[in-house]
Amino acid sequence: MQFALLIYHTPQEFDMRKNNYSNPxxxxxxxxxxxxxxxxVYVGADALExxxxxxxxxxxxxxxxxxxGPYADTKEQLAGFIILELPSVDAALEWxxxxxxxxxxxxxxxxxxxxxxxxxxxx
Amino acid sequence: MNGITQEDTHRAIERxxxxxxxxxxxxxxxxxxxxxxxxxxxxxxxxxxxxHWPEDGVPQNPEAWLMTAARRSLIxxxxxxxxxxxxxxxxxxxxxxxxxxxxxxxxxxxxxxLLFVCAHPAIDSAMHTPLMLxxxxxxxxxxxxxxxxxxxxxMGQRLFRAKTKIRSGGIPFEIPRERxxxxxxxxxxEAIYAAFGIGWDDMAGADQRGRNLAEEAxxxxxxxxxxxxxxxxxxxxLALMLHxxxxxxxxxxxxxxxxxxxxxxxxxxxxxxxxxAEQHLAEAFKQGRSGRFQLEAAIQSVHAERARGGRTDWxxxxxxxEQLLRVSPALGTRAxxxxxxxxxxxxxxxxVVLERIDPDTxxxxxxxxxxxxxxxxxxxxxREAADAYDRAIDLAEDPAVREFLLQKRG
Numbered sequence: 001m002q003f004a005l006l007i008y009h010t011p012q013e014f015d016m017r018k019n020n021y022s023n024p025x026x027x028x029x030x031x032x033x034x035x036x037x038x039x040x041v042y043v044g045a046d047a048l049e050x051x052x053x054x055x056x057x058x059x060x061x062x063x064x065x066x067x068x069g070p071y072a073d074t075k076e077q078l079a080g081f082i083i084l085e086l087p088s089v090d091a092a093l094e095w096x097x098x099x100x101x102x103x104x105x106x107x108x109x110x111x112x113x114x115x116x117x118x119x120x121x122x123x
Numbered sequence: 124m125n126g127i128t129q130e131d132t133h134r135a136i137e138r139x140x141x142x143x144x145x146x147x148x149x150x151x152x153x154x155x156x157x158x159x160x161x162x163x164x165x166x167x168x169x170x171x172x173x174x175h176w177p178e179d180g181v182p183q184n185p186e187a188w189l190m191t192a193a194r195r196s197l198i199x200x201x202x203x204x205x206x207x208x209x210x211x212x213x214x215x216x217x218x219x220x221x222x223x224x225x226x227x228x229x230x231x232x233x234x235x236x237l238l239f240v241c242a243h244p245a246i247d248s249a250m251h252t253p254l255m256l257x258x259x260x261x262x263x264x265x266x267x268x269x270x271x272x273x274x275x276x277x278m279g280q281r282l283f284r285a286k287t288k289i290r291s292g293g294i295p296f297e298i299p300r301e302r303x304x305x306x307x308x309x310x311x312x313e314a315i316y317a318a319f320g321i322g323w324d325d326m327a328g329a330d331q332r333g334r335n336l337a338e339e340a341x342x343x344x345x346x347x348x349x350x351x352x353x354x355x356x357x358x359x360x361l362a363l364m365l366h367x368x369x370x371x372x373x374x375x376x377x378x379x380x381x382x383x384x385x386x387x388x389x390x391x392x393x394x395x396x397x398x399x400a401e402q403h404l405a406e407a408f409k410q411g412r413s414g415r416f417q418l419e420a421a422i423q424s425v426h427a428e429r430a431r432g433g434r435t436d437w438x439x440x441x442x443x444x445e446q447l448l449r450v451s452p453a454l455g456t457r458a459x460x461x462x463x464x465x466x467x468x469x470x471x472x473x474x475v476v477l478e479r480i481d482p483d484t485x486x487x488x489x490x491x492x493x494x495x496x497x498x499x500x501x502x503x504x505x506r507e508a509a510d511a512y513d514r515a516i517d518l519a520e521d522p523a524v525r526e527f528l529l530q531k532r533g
Contacts, residue, residue: 088295
């Protein structure tokens with residue numbers, strides 16, 4: 001079954017991105033990515049821009065309400081995600097604990113919804 | 124001649140429900156991962172037994188009868204939900220073995236997998252014990268809520284949430300790999316011990332509620348040992364709980380007064396339970412793999428010497444605590460160690476151990492304040508002792524313990 005690793009960064013981690021390739025943290029991410037591919041569990045992944053670039057939209061009483069910034073007002077913000085094909089949550093927790101994102105911020109493990117539910121959305 | 128009364132039948136149903144509940148739920152959910160549906164199916168099978176057995180008599184193999192009835196009702200439910208495509212594999216799995224083979228043959232005992240599922244690291248550890256009590260022993264949410272001192276509705280919601288995660292969260296129904304086993308088994312043992320602890324703390328004299336929960340914990344540990352024979356930590360836990368259980372009659376005075384271990388009359392301790400505990404502990408130690416529960420049981424075993432007219436060997440207790448601290452440096456262990464050091468080497472030495480504990484971690488930890496108060500009092504530091512007693516009294520949940528501390532405070 002497929003699992004998403006949702007990567008939550010602290011402001012400090014988002015700041016690290018500014019140092020670009022000189023950052024040893026980035027080396028850890030590259031090694032992690034390589035390990036995922038070599039293990040044959042990697043399905044896909046992507047990173048998100050910093051939370052300040054986000055805009056949140058709600059439609060209430062027929063009116064569009066637009067808010068500058070991300071939805072949740074918490075310290076840790078969604079920074080990216082990885083999709084993995086794994087036999088169980090045990091394996092997912094193991095990969096999550098090896099993820100460089102877990103050592104400063106947090107990594108949430110969430111199973112992808114079952115095929116039937118997904119088909120309900122996509123028709 | 125019809126000697127079987129309605130009452131007999133009800134008792135038979137109760138017995139098979141108690142003994143077989145966990146086995147049936149485990150077997151019914153091992154492929155589907157759907158605990159809630161398995162429990163519902165088993166409930167309707169039990170209801171159906173209540174109507175059929177008094178008329179037709181108790182079947183020769185009541186467990187197989189219940190299994191057949193539960194599977195039938197589970198298949199009905201899945202058929203109704205057929206709109207959801209996802210249920211097709213479930214239906215196939217359920218229909219795979221024909222009913223006849225189930226009735227005839229023994230079905231495998233999957234309770235061990237179920238215990239590991241209930242104490243899975245992805246499940247909130249506060250829910251490990253409630254899940255076990257419900258899925259393995261069949262206790263209802265209201266009863267569990269009562270033992271955990273929370274609203275039944277809240278407990279029901281938390282159990283529901285945990286079961287949803289078990290069904291959809293990719294939690295495997297399997298026995299953990301060798302290298303994960305010690306840690307995973309520890310979580311299972313912790314959960315059983317927590318049930319026992321609640322039953323223990325709850326035991327205000329003749330409180331039936333608390334008593335039962337301690338018995339359920341013993342039952343769980345015995346079932347676990349049957350599934351993993353010779354596992355030393357299971358035997359250690361069993362020995363620990365049996366030693367505590369042996370002292371149950373001596374823990375309260377006739378007036379319900381709290382009696383601390385050092386003042387208990389060993390003649391009131393149950394010798395058969397102590398012997399059983401000692402046997403388990405001896406077998407566990409033979410394996411040469413020491414662990415937290417074996418060491419805790421060993422400490423209780425030293426205390427039990429008094430039952431045979433011996434004195435408490437505090438130096439031995441100190442040594443066991445030192446080993447215990449290496450594997451499990453929990454607050455309770457450190458407070459217990461301080462108390463043992465004080466008995467072996469005097470109150471000053473005990474206080475030194477106590478003061479090495481980070482004060483931030485103990486502000487709400489009752490045993491720390493009780494030990495501290497006791498040691499300060501023995502040193503004649505009455506003002507400081509009174510302050511510590513006040514903290515201990517404030518934090519005590521058991522009215523009898525509170526009363527005991529109030530009297531000692533003076």
